[in-house]
Amino acid sequence: MATKESILNKIQILITNHFETPEDAFSFFDEDSDGKLKKSEIVKLLKQAEINGFIRGLVGSKLIDGYDKSGDELIDWTEFKTAVEKIKEA
Numbered sequence: 001m002a003t004k005e006s007i008l009n010k011i012q013i014l015i016t017n018h019f020e021t022p023e024d025a026f027s028f029f030d031e032d033s034d035g036k037l038k039k040s041e042i043v044k045l046l047k048q049a050e051i052n053g054f055i056r057g058l059v060g061s062k063l064i065d066g067y068d069k070s071g072d073e074l075i076d077w078t079e080f081k082t083a084v085e086k087i088k089e090a
């Protein structure tokens with residue numbers, strides 16, 4: 001069973017190893033360039049982070065629940081940056 005810690009750890013490894021900066025990661029996964037990550041874009045990030053396909057949808061929803069402060073069901077750059085900083089501390 002994947003724990004929250006192991007999932008966050010994989011996300012951190014992806015961002016650290018594959019991108020120069022969190023900004024690069026954000027713009028890479030923001031495929032429609034609207035400045036926000038919607039659930040389908042977050043699920044692609046989770047796929048890249050090698051999160052098991054069976055739980056990607058659930059994890060995506062949980063991340064949105066946890067980090068979407070504005071309540072629009074999207075993760076904008078400020079929210080993403082806050083999430084990345086929290087993940088680093090974990």
Ligand SMILES: [Ca+2]
Pocket residue numbers: 029030031032033034035036037038041
């Ligand atoms: Ca987007």
